[in-house]
Amino acid sequence: MIPKGNWASGETPHGAAAAEAEEEAGVRGAICPTPIGSYRYRKRRSNGASLMFDVDVYPLAVTQELDAWKESGQRERRWFPLAEAADAVEEEDLADLIRSFGPSEFNKAARRNAMLAAVAEKSKVGPMFAWFQKLLPKTGGFFELFEAHAVSLVAAATAVSRLLEGGPSMADHVREIHEREHDADNVIRDVLTTVRRTFLTPFDRGAITSLIGSMDDAIDEMQATAAAIDLYEWTEFDQEMKDMAAIVVDSARLTAEAMPLLRDVAANGARLHELTGRLVRMEGHADEIHAAGLKRAFQSYGATDTLRFIVAREIYKHLERIADSFEDVANEIDGIVIDHS
Numbered sequence: 001m002i003p004k005g006n007w008a009s010g011e012t013p014h015g016a017a018a019a020e021a022e023e024e025a026g027v028r029g030a031i032c033p034t035p036i037g038s039y040r041y042r043k044r045r046s047n048g049a050s051l052m053f054d055v056d057v058y059p060l061a062v063t064q065e066l067d068a069w070k071e072s073g074q075r076e077r078r079w080f081p082l083a084e085a086a087d088a089v090e091e092e093d094l095a096d097l098i099r100s101f102g103p104s105e106f107n108k109a110a111r112r113n114a115m116l117a118a119v120a121e122k123s124k125v126g127p128m129f130a131w132f133q134k135l136l137p138k139t140g141g142f143f144e145l146f147e148a149h150a151v152s153l154v155a156a157a158t159a160v161s162r163l164l165e166g167g168p169s170m171a172d173h174v175r176e177i178h179e180r181e182h183d184a185d186n187v188i189r190d191v192l193t194t195v196r197r198t199f200l201t202p203f204d205r206g207a208i209t210s211l212i213g214s215m216d217d218a219i220d221e222m223q224a225t226a227a228a229i230d231l232y233e234w235t236e237f238d239q240e241m242k243d244m245a246a247i248v249v250d251s252a253r254l255t256a257e258a259m260p261l262l263r264d265v266a267a268n269g270a271r272l273h274e275l276t277g278r279l280v281r282m283e284g285h286a287d288e289i290h291a292a293g294l295k296r297a298f299q300s301y302g303a304t305d306t307l308r309f310i311v312a313r314e315i316y317k318h319l320e321r322i323a324d325s326f327e328d329v330a331n332e333i334d335g336i337v338i339d340h341s
Contacts, residue, residue, distance in 0.1 A: 001089065004055055014243070017058045025077045026069030029062040030161035030246040033289060034282045036101065039093030057097055061249045063162060100274075142194065142202055143263050149187040149215050150256035156180035156222045157252035160322075161245040163226060164237045174226045181223040188216045202262075203336055211332040215255065218325035222248070225318035232311045240293025244319040247286045251326035254279055258333055269341035276330035276337075283330075286323035290316055 003024040007016030018031040035056040042052050065077075080088060086095040156177050163173035191212045195205050202208075228234075258275045261268035297312045 002057070002094070013056060014058045014246075015239075017056075018060060021060055022066070023070040024075055026066035026072060027060065027062045027077075028064040028066070029060050030158075030242070030249050031058050031060045032246045032250040032282070033058070033243045034247060034250070034278075034285045036278070037097045039091050039097060041091045041094070055094075057094070059101070059250050059253075061158060061161065061246070061253075063158075063165075142191065142208060143260070145187055145191050145194070146212065146215075146259040146262065147256075149184050149191075149212060149219075150252075150259045152180045152184040152187065153215060153219055154249075154252045154256050156184075156219050157245075157249045160222050160225060161242070161249050163229060164242050164245045166235050166237060170229075170235070174230045177222055177226040181219050184216055184219045188212050203340065207332065207336050207339070211329070211336070214325055214328035214332050217328065218252075218255075218322055221318050221322040221325055225315065225322065228311075228314050228318060232314075234311060234315065237315075238293050238297065238312070240289050240296065241315060241319060243289050244286050244293070244316075244323065247282050247289075248319070248322050248326070251279055251282055251323065255326065255329055262333070262336065265337055265340040269337045272333055272337050276334050279326050279330035283323045283327035286320060290320045290323075 003017070003020040005016065005020040005024075007013055011019075012033070014031050014033045014035075018028075021027050021031075035058050038054055038056045040052055040054050082098055082101060086098040089095050089098065159173045159176040159180065163170055163177070192209065195201065195208055254275045258272055261272050261275075265272070294313060294316055297309055297316075302309045
């Protein structure tokens with residue numbers, strides 16, 4: 001089973017999910033407020049009735065495993081590969097949700113033929129085409145560069161969520177975000193150089209630069225968020241800020257999953273559309289959280305501590321821009337899918 005339970009009045013569903021994860025499995029981390037889906041199961045109540053319950057499932061990026069927790073004497077905590085986790089649960093809908101979190105298509109994407117080799121195979125020109133291929137300019141390592149940038153994106157997003165937890169390690173998280181942004185800058189320079197030098201590209205040159213540019217915008221805003229927090233020495237973060245950071249973490253994860261799938265857009269078009277749909281939905285949810293957080297900040301200290309409200313608004317602005325950038329990433333991927341699937 002996965003950790004689950006009910007939520008009390010005044011508690012958010014994703015907040016309750018995080019609390020259940022800590023109580024039942026002894027794990028903490030950034031929980032995305034947007035569910036990945038839901039499933040139904042039957043539960044026997046103490047009065048003997050057997051009733052159906054609907055469960056929303058939220059992704060939690062674990063940053064801490066506790067040695068002791070509330071229900072450690074009642075449950076065993078184990079980590080599973082996704083396929084084994086899907087086989088281990090009893091509910092078919094939950095198994096499908098687990099599989100959708102990282103489907104087989106993700107692994108297949110790493111075993112694609114190069115574009116010209118695929119053309120050769122389909123056209124049956126075989127060795128002669130292979131000989132001709134050697135005379136052509138290289139097609140560039142764009143997919144590897146996309147995936148390398150996504151690695152920095154995920155690491156920076158995770159550091160942002162840890163930064164917004166506060167505590168004595170904030171300076172280290174700020175430093176890591178800056179370092180990850182620097183790594184991403186190196187990647188985008190390689191992409192732009194490769195675009196100029198490459199004769200044959202897997203997608204339109206504009207699509208390549210727009211995609212990597214939108215990804216770079218996301219990590220640039222992460223750096224801007226960290227810089228603002230460091231500049232203003234902000235140490236206490238609203239729950240809405242933490243919720244937006246959790247959306248950023250899951251958006252980065254979805255982006256990282258999408259990158260290898262671009263190696264074969266035709267075969268992976270359906271999954272890519274599913275991932276971009278999730279990114280767009282999460283951006284909309286981030287907008288709602290952003291508005292609620294700003295309103296609460298204004299009500300709390302807008303009239304009594306104007307400077308504090310201004311700084312909070314600045315942090316919210318950068319977090320919203322990160323989410324907006326991931327929507328741009330989704331739009332760029334959708335454009336590629338439409339053109340090449």
